[in-house]
Amino acid sequence: MTTVHHAPAGGVAEHAAPAPAAPAPAGPADASTPGPDHAAIGAASGLLGQYRAAADEAFFASPTRTLLTAGVHARVPQDGRPLPVRVAATLAEARRAGVERPLVVGAVAFDHDSRVELAVPERVRRAGALRDDPLIALPAPPAELIDWQVRPIPEPAAYGTGVAAVVERLRGGELSKVVLARTLELSADRPLDLPAILQRLGRRDPGGYTFAVPAGGGRTLIGASPELLLSRRGTAVLANPLAGSVPRSADLGEDVRRAAALLESPKDLHEHAVVVDAIRAALAPYCRTLDVPARPTVVRTAAMWHLATSITGELADPAVSALELATALHPTPAVCGTPTAVARRVIGEVEPFDRGLYTGMVGWGDADGDGEWVVTIRCAEADERTLRVYAGAGVVDRSRPEDELAETSAKFRTFLDAAGVSR
Template identity: 65%
Template sequence: MSTAPEVATHVPVADAAHPAVGAATALLDAYTPGDRFLATPTRTLLGYGTHTEVPHGDAPLNQRVDRTLTAARDAGHPAPVVIGAVPFDQTAPAALAVPRDLRQAPPLTADPLIALPTETPRAADWEIRPVPAPEEYGAGVARAVKRMWDGEFSKVVLARTLELSSREPLDTPAMLQRLARRDPSGYTFALPTGPARTLLGASPELLVSRRGDRLVANPLAGSTPRSDDLAEDVRRAAALLQSAKDLHEHAVVVDAVHQALAPYCATIEVPATPTLVRTATMWHLSTTVTGTLAAPETSALELGMALHPTPAVCGTPTDLAREVIEETEPFDRGFFTGMIGWGDADGNGEWVVTIRCAEAEERRLRLYAGAGIVAASEPEAETAETAAKFRTFLSAVGAEL
């Protein structure tokens, strides 16, 4: 565990009603590898250095985080906040820490400078290797579909990766700039997960947030690629809202979120039908679940751990879906389909599903994308969906499939 410095600093978020022009983009511009950057629809955070790391251990993660935040406050930190990433496998070590210094600003969307264009990615001689190959991924989808028709389970999320290698060192600050400016209303992050290793991405999906006694969850499931042609883009959005396959997939996830959160709530509201959320590359079915906590001591992270993993990133039933994932995917997911976010000593926080992401290390990038597989899934369509999801990150590095 790191030793606390003599003085830790915390600069509160600026007045959201009168945000300073350039406040949020200044934090984006100041990011360097090793810092902790997180931009959400409520705030922009940049953490420097490490005051205290959250230790690995047998106790539940939310309890270890609570103890870490309490210890940091007792050691003189004025307003400790934990920031970082939790892996898909909850038994694996997380990458969470209280930064030594924390700067906050309003959300990127409140800063008009976010609309300024970023530099076009430099031409790079990328070597791209899919793992597994597209045809192998499609075969895995077909096997899963057959097992569902045989009645073994109802859904599994299967992922594939792209391994990108460059002759030059990676420019992670430039990648972060392009991700943030392309989808400033989402959740953009760059977080250290190991020596010289960074998890970065732009996720559209809030797992859960808590502010006071109010919680919000925003499950996304069921998606379709966007089109550059406006008429075709609208047609695809309308078709997604009427797709029996995607509506079923979405309903399974929403029901799981409802069931997981209900025990923590005095009241909970779940809309009967989904709406649409769009990113630069995808349309998603979306439902916003809101609730009032029954116990004020329940933290955002405790709620996140109760939800994680949802059927949107794993499947149902969960244990069997995990087994299918382990049997089918020829790689370790690591932090992909885990959660990233922040939490404070009062239990407030935002935790986000770790999708549309990559891990960067020296001259290598590993990109991840997954698709929800149900009995009506077709291997070719699911392979195409994962290819479309890769576009978020490929565009940020100037690479193409």
């Protein structure tokens, strides 16, 4: 039986991703636990600087660790078995083949039954968190002056029309929330320097989740997400949903006013509560205890304020992996809507593109079931000269098209600033 505790919460946090509240039992160091030698000054920022955007290389940084992997021992197959079963089998085979403490790293699509880009690497280098490395404060390489060609899909006016149409459906009772996204296709006049873009992403928000992983077909999924879907260490579970957002302001007084207004916004608090309730319901069957704060906090990134809730729990069955829990949660109303099946159908009808890996999950999981899986937002799929950047907004019956357009424009800025796109 799950015991659910409602703890009071409030205030401002730097980022939306605290470490799990309950420590894992003492034991030998494994793939999920950076050892003391990995906390050396410059270790985490050094791994960030050594990423080279090779087809078999992946980088992932979180508030607890930094990983740089190279080579591919095995890829997770795409077949009819559930994703956690496929991953567990791939890790077990790697362990039998002599891989010490194997893990998978990579990304899973929004429709996780349709596409996965997960692999067991041949080599894994580990360090502590970027935010704990003093050298992360050093400046990143400046953005190049590139002649960008930008094509919005859909056009801003068409996106607003789609939001208005969905609001009418919401008011008719068909569903209570849907997340509508749009994308920008950017073409450069020269090859892109993805390692430099990753440096700018990681150094701008070192307390978040920075990643660059192979996306198949010679493409790279690269971004800096503020949102943890789920982490597991031993029996300790953490989910940190974000829903309800407002752009930051360069004026300090206005910036504080926006954060305070977000904490009192009926529209945003409702949107956030829908997500928290869905995650509570999904985690409860797996957890012996579950702590859910009664009110969200506000957390900040370089570009946005977000409402956030840190949900912590203790697993009833330690055999349940982080990935199994993450797939039970995904997609949350924060990236899809509610009811989920209806929201998926509306997204398919209104959005004029395939989301692919956007709003899926990216991260790592090991053979012991530990892992960190992050919501794939503030990201782009990149190849040699092109970027496809994504942003979405939660639409409820109080939404206004101009507000959702402004929100997606602000969310684009995380990646556009890192890429040196001035529009």
